[in-house]
Amino acid sequence: MHCIICNEARGDIISMETVDRIRFELDGVGLTEAIHSCPTCGYTCLHPGIPASTLEAYYTNQSRWPSETIAHREQAELIHRYMRENQIPKVMDIGAYDGRFLREMARIGASELYGVEPDMSIEPDYYRFETIELALAHLRPNSIDILSMGHVFEHLQDPFRVLEQVKELLVPGGLLLVEVPNLEDPQVQIVPYWTPFHHSYFTPTTLSYILEVAGFQMQAQALTGYRSVRMLARNFSNPVPNWDQAPPSFYARAGIDQYLLEREIFLDDLARRLGALQSDKLAIFGTGDHTYWLLNEFPGLLESTVCFLNSDTTKQGYWLDRGPVFSPEDCPDEVDTIICSSYDSQDEMAQAVGKRAFLLYDDVRAYDVWMGEENGV
Ligand SMILES: [Zn+2]
CATH class of the missing domain: 3.40.50.150 (Vaccinia Virus protein VP39)
Incomplete structure (x- = not known):
């Protein structure tokens, strides 16, 4: 068995x-x-x-x-x-x-x-x-x-x-x-x-x-x-993943001990990078799983989050937790830092926010989040 x-x-x-x-x-x-x-x-x-x-x-x-x-x-x-x-x-x-x-x-x-x-x-x-x-x-x-x-x-x-x-x-x-x-x-x-x-x-x-x-x-x-x-x-994910057809996952390569260890190291590192930000006028790019994850792991981020950005028009105009969702073009000028919650979205963010972002915002950084399947060993 x-x-x-x-x-x-x-x-x-x-x-x-x-x-x-x-x-x-x-x-x-x-x-x-x-x-x-x-x-x-x-x-x-x-x-x-x-x-x-x-x-x-x-x-x-x-x-x-x-x-x-x-x-x-x-x-x-x-x-x-x-x-x-x-x-x-x-x-x-x-x-x-x-x-x-x-x-x-x-x-x-x-x-x-x-x-x-x-x-x-x-x-x-x-x-x-x-x-x-x-x-x-x-x-x-x-x-x-x-x-x-x-x-x-x-x-x-x-x-x-x-x-x-x-x-x-x-x-x-x-x-x-x-x-x-x-x-x-x-x-x-x-x-x-x-x-x-x-x-x-x-x-x-x-x-x-x-x-x-x-x-x-x-x-x-x-x-x-x-x-x-x-x-x-x-x-976390939707729709239900099809396990049969999924490519070999992180878990396929690492057992539970490795999983827990990697996760802890990742969280420590992310906490350090977020702690160094020194901004109370944040925008978070994306309103999907990665952003949910980020806010759940670091609920304190909400205090400094002015808004969320999403280029998907069906998401704009709604509130996610305690912040409104804007199109990247409508990001308020007061925002000085944009957190991109996924490396995968970096290009999309750069394109959506455009050159303006890199000129206007002091600090555009990308943060990946821990999604075991994507960040395997
Ligand atoms: Zn077992």
Whole structure:
């Protein structure tokens, strides 16, 4: 059996190792599962996993669930800090149950509440879909602003497929909250953590890795008081990348340790270069993934950002976070520095801003941002 994360990320076939076996009782029937763990990234799962029909019967009857304490208010408060000012988001909760998380989101301004909930005995006060597939069939693609999966991810046998569906639902830049039990928590062995319904077992490292490989950008992560790890990530690329046809990626050439190391070095260097700028009249060229990334990593930049520039006329006239989007020609004279968030856009920027920029602005610099696939070793 191969590691799904390494296989997806590196194109490598990394075989999982059997580290233990565990015996469960399920409706009075004994069941033995092997615990498989990846020697490269640490992803851990059960093998062979319980059959889909058993899962379906289980998830359509939530009354069988042990009552779990999940900090819905904490989750909503974390999300709130990453929402745009005065944003009225459309929110979806996968595994919505009786809507307790969605009610917390309504308190902080959510307008439309959707839930995926297979247990039809629940009478929801949100708009319910029985499955993610039905949600995808009924909603416009890229129409959900915030999507939550609290204590859902560990139940999935194919987390990548679900992340692709989530990307299809989320707007570009939309927020994804994931919370799972933390395999590194020393208490996981003494609580009802190992169950046949928990198929995948994550550490903070493997969870952030799988999210980044699937095209999400980490915003915040925390260990909770519930032996869990909570992560908030942003939907980074759109449309969904076609992994089969993608050229060999950064991840194909470097493992997770290399990835984390390179990323840290890159961030340190970028922080140093941005810190040396000494400008409080910035414009940022571009309103896409690179700019989202830059502002998420360096939110302090917003304080000195006068506006955003984009030569795409459909983007002009809107606000991105806290700044208006102008055409490059309309860049206000007070701007003394333009940050280009991608080396790829340098030529486009030079052309769009024209000679005027290089004459009027003291300092036109280009900054690339860390996008693993593009800046490989
Ligand atoms: Zn692996």
